[in-house]
Amino acid sequence: MKYKSSTIKNKWKKTQWLLKDTYFQKYVPHTLPFNQKNLSAMLNDYTSVFFKPTDGSGGKNIIRIRKIDSGYQSQLNTTKTSYSTTAQLYRDLNRFAGSRSYLLQKGIQLAKSNAKPFDIRVMVQKTRQGDWVSTALFTKVGNPNKVATNYNQGGTIGTFSKTMHGANFSSTFTSQLELELKRLGVAVGKNFDRHYKGFHELGLDVAVDSKGKPWILEVNTRPQIYPLKASIDKSLYNKILSYGKHYGRFK
């Protein structure tokens, strides 16, 4: 963890960086700070809303809220709770948050590969010359009973093309998406450089909805790669380390 690359934990700040650039607007799901007014507004507009700690990581303390016939249902890990009004839901979320800042984000219906929801990690790294390169693309395949696909939440690492195939996307569509995501990664790198100094790598979490549309869920400034080491894609792990050498990333 001691390698040289800046860290920004605040997801709200990073989302604002992206939204200042019109290029990213269609990729960023509607996101607002958590408060009662914003909760009501988001639940008016969307059937599913994610409640996430502004400085969170590892898929921890994320609650998915869904509209159901009798009101709303929240899910934390595998635990579901029902509410009949937004006021009751708000009270519980507020108690859960305590003094910690939270965000609300439009829920994306993740595409499923062999019945398991997944999202994509786009690893972007800066060369010694200062150019951003999307060096690796892999998937995080989630446990269908959980709300987050993270490795720490029981997710597994998958190969991009195999996971896309398992979700019934054609190989033509998959190659086009690969190009689009790699371009997106480079564009995010350039955007982040305009807002803060010292980034050498970034990891985009990109959801693909059931129609195949990509959505940036977050941009990690300290992306973990150890789960890749033991996966089928050891070659990707080695590629990331070869690009990471010049800024001191050795694992």
Ligand SMILES: Nc1ncnc2c1ncn2[C@@H]1O[C@H](COP(=O)(O)OP(=O)(O)O)[C@@H](O)[C@H]1O
């Ligand atoms: N808006 C959303 N729609 C659908 N799934 C989401 C959404 N936000 C988060 N998730 C799920 O939760 C996981 C963790 O969310 P993320 O924003 O990446 O936070 P963390 O920093 O904890 O990894 C995502 O990889 C995804 O599986």
Ligand SMILES: [Mg+2]
């Ligand atoms: Mg994440």
